Amino acid sequence: SCPLSTRCCAPSGAGPAMNCRAEVLEVSVEGRQVEEAMLAVLHTVLLHRSTGKFHYKKEGTYSIGTVGTQDVDCDFIDFAYVRVSSEELDRALRKAVGEFKDALRSSGSDGMGQISLEFYQKKKSRWPFSDECIPWELWTIKVNVVNLANEQERQICREKVGEKLCEKIINIVEVMNRHEYLPKMPTQSEVDNVFDTSLKDVQPYLYKISYQITDSLGTSVTTTMRRLIKDTLAL
Amino acid sequence: AMDTDLSSQDRKDLDKFIKFFALKTVQVIVQARLGEKICTRSSSSPTGSDWFNLAIKDIPEVTHEAKKALAGQLPAVGRSMCVEISLKTSEGDSMELEIWCLEMNEKCDKEIKVSYTVYNRLSLLLKSLLAITRVTPAYRLSRKQGHEYVILYRIYFGEVQLSGLGEGFQTVRVGTVGTPVGTITLSCAYRINLAFMSTRQFERTPPIMGIIIDHFVDRPYPSSSPMHPCNYRAGEDNGAVYPSVEDSQEVCTTSFSTSPPSQCVFTVTKAHFQTPPPVVTDTLKVPVMGLAFSHQLSSSRLSYQPAALGVGSADLGYPVLFAGGLNAAHPHQLIGPGKEGGVPPVPSQPAHGTQADQERMCTPVDGVHYSAATPSSSEDTETVSNSSEGKCGSPHDLLETIFIRKVGAFVNKPINQVTMANLDIPFAMFAPKNVELEDNDPMVNPPESPETESPLQGSLHSEGSSGSSTGNTHDDFVMIDFKPAFSKDDILPMDLGTFYREFQNPPQLSSLSIDIGAQSMAEDLDSLPEKLAVHEKNVKEFDAFVETLQ
Numbered sequence: 001s002c003p004l005s006t007r008c009c010a011p012s013g014a015g016p017a018m019n020c021r022a023e024v025l026e027v028s029v030e031g032r033q034v035e036e037a038m039l040a041v042l043h044t045v046l047l048h049r050s051t052g053k054f055h056y057k058k059e060g061t062y063s064i065g066t067v068g069t070q071d072v073d074c075d076f077i078d079f080a081y082v083r084v085s086s087e088e089l090d091r092a093l094r095k096a097v098g099e100f101k102d103a104l105r106s107s108g109s110d111g112m113g114q115i116s117l118e119f120y121q122k123k124k125s126r127w128p129f130s131d132e133c134i135p136w137e138l139w140t141i142k143v144n145v146v147n148l149a150n151e152q153e154r155q156i157c158r159e160k161v162g163e164k165l166c167e168k169i170i171n172i173v174e175v176m177n178r179h180e181y182l183p184k185m186p187t188q189s190e191v192d193n194v195f196d197t198s199l200k201d202v203q204p205y206l207y208k209i210s211y212q213i214t215d216s217l218g219t220s221v222t223t224t225m226r227r228l229i230k231d232t233l234a235l
Numbered sequence: 236a237m238d239t240d241l242s243s244q245d246r247k248d249l250d251k252f253i254k255f256f257a258l259k260t261v262q263v264i265v266q267a268r269l270g271e272k273i274c275t276r277s278s279s280s281p282t283g284s285d286w287f288n289l290a291i292k293d294i295p296e297v298t299h300e301a302k303k304a305l306a307g308q309l310p311a312v313g314r315s316m317c318v319e320i321s322l323k324t325s326e327g328d329s330m331e332l333e334i335w336c337l338e339m340n341e342k343c344d345k346e347i348k349v350s351y352t353v354y355n356r357l358s359l360l361l362k363s364l365l366a367i368t369r370v371t372p373a374y375r376l377s378r379k380q381g382h383e384y385v386i387l388y389r390i391y392f393g394e395v396q397l398s399g400l401g402e403g404f405q406t407v408r409v410g411t412v413g414t415p416v417g418t419i420t421l422s423c424a425y426r427i428n429l430a431f432m433s434t435r436q437f438e439r440t441p442p443i444m445g446i447i448i449d450h451f452v453d454r455p456y457p458s459s460s461p462m463h464p465c466n467y468r469a470g471e472d473n474g475a476v477y478p479s480v481e482d483s484q485e486v487c488t489t490s491f492s493t494s495p496p497s498q499c500v501f502t503v504t505k506a507h508f509q510t511p512p513p514v515v516t517d518t519l520k521v522p523v524m525g526l527a528f529s530h531q532l533s534s535s536r537l538s539y540q541p542a543a544l545g546v547g548s549a550d551l552g553y554p555v556l557f558a559g560g561l562n563a564a565h566p567h568q569l570i571g572p573g574k575e576g577g578v579p580p581v582p583s584q585p586a587h588g589t590q591a592d593q594e595r596m597c598t599p600v601d602g603v604h605y606s607a608a609t610p611s612s613s614e615d616t617e618t619v620s621n622s623s624e625g626k627c628g629s630p631h632d633l634l635e636t637i638f639i640r641k642v643g644a645f646v647n648k649p650i651n652q653v654t655m656a657n658l659d660i661p662f663a664m665f666a667p668k669n670v671e672l673e674d675n676d677p678m679v680n681p682p683e684s685p686e687t688e689s690p691l692q693g694s695l696h697s698e699g700s701s702g703s704s705t706g707n708t709h710d711d712f713v714m715i716d717f718k719p720a721f722s723k724d725d726i727l728p729m730d731l732g733t734f735y736r737e738f739q740n741p742p743q744l745s746s747l748s749i750d751i752g753a754q755s756m757a758e759d760l761d762s763l764p765e766k767l768a769v770h771e772k773n774v775k776e777f778d779a780f781v782e783t784l785q
Binding site for chain 2: 044047048051052053055063064065066067068069070071073078080081082084085086165166169170172173174176177179185200201202
């Protein structure tokens, strides 16, 4: 399952139309792997979409702070990834992923949903119009939660999901390497329209995380089995 | 046009960026193979030394090695900077795992702003490198290094050499950055050919042909480029003084003596560096400093050649890698050597044709040729053909194969006297510990031989032989001591007749053997009635389900 790269026009009416590129990743995981898998993908994207803190100087120039990184080992997946060293950012992501996982769990046994990470720019409008949010990059991770019967299957799942995540990381890096549209580096007055300056140690592009849970389907044998078999084939 | 030429300031900046980018690239790669988790802090107030706005530590020795390799030059077309990552066991066997290449091509982007865009894209590329270094197979290997193996790095500058990675290596691109003087490309070629021969095959057939050095490359650059351990411990005190090695300007010859196992005789151009003892001791703290093979040595590989020399050695690569090593079909599935105290079950589906190869090995060798034949090309069809470039092609190097007789092979003594550790197989220590009893050893008690007569058998033993090959041919056989022409062989000190006798009764296909096959079969049979009952109950649902799949 390679990421789909499509272009769609920005939804906003005012202002020049802008391309928002959309990338879709799909993973099939066991329930307890959802959080780590989501965090791995989101952190990898944000690693590439965060800079050091800007410090504007007199003549309109600015200097950039330093971004530290750290390795994270997964407990339920044979996998490790690198994230930005920012506890605030990590907390924010964990909160969003935790909510997603809870929503998935409470939706029923079928466990299908998607979590989206959208990077946007703010466009200030005059009163009485409110500011617009214009997305420029959208990452969607489709999640399919599988239920496994025994320990041996779980062990295989640990390894397979680890392999899949390695592929996803490579896919993400491929997209990042295309050097496509990025918002222009803002002046001091515009910086909050492009970057999230609320964190104390790093500065990611403005982003929002949202999620959707697919309507749970019937829990008949046929549906579950079909999905399991398709998942196995996909894995 | 003049205005698109690079200003001298821009040129200077660009050169500086590329130089520091190269140095940081090396740091990221080596640090990712240290076997430890890396953690650096973000800092909102910029310090002057954080190149590319990333907190990447500089290990002094690594910077020193990188600068030495670059020797004041920058990556340019045809002059790439390569970081080679390899694995070395405590017995001294080594193998290349990855080559990270920082290359420059001619595609220029004249419009791009050096001080701004190029710099930021280089920063992005380093982030990508941080991410990618964790997803290649060597990462997991490096996290488990210490007791039985270490991970080494070597930096060289010049032409990329991928031949040491085995057939079917994969490449992953980290990224590219266009500059006015060319496009910088960063990629990694990594070995996937780490297939572990199934334990069954290893137990039953101890190395028949011995160890073959199947690849020997004369590195074009005479200057030494030593290997270094990645798990560098910054200690000044290096401990023992190591024996010096004699100088040699010539191509390095590697030969392996039969005892003690895997002792390499190697030469280095100049003994700047100390050569450590080949054994990694138990204490993790021992700094395995300066594992200084000349790069000629580092290119030689050991591989276990099966009986049927027609088989492309490339497919089998490192058969006896380590117990629970990387399986080619599951490159990221890693079971630590010695961790579980045994060997995990081999997955039932064939891994890149090794299963098929393994079965090939059990079939009789028709004709008794065991000379260094080049493998037939048909055998190579199973190779995962991902190695499009840089394939030196080990099949062609088979002309240089050397056969070495090993203790345990050809010797008609109970195998429990010969422990695996004595066998001069690379990575033998990782082989399964449970050694077969004498009774099951086909070398001692060959199983029933097949019905078909090989034509050679008739011709060799025309007098006084029973003629048929059924039954216990050992006893029926009257051996005539005759010396066939050309049979004298210094390397394998046995005559043609003895060889033929030894090998005319190959071990049975393991899948046909009762004791191993029967166990799982019995289990399967037991559970069948139960399963059938369940399925019968749900037959309607299953029919409907099959419908939906159509």
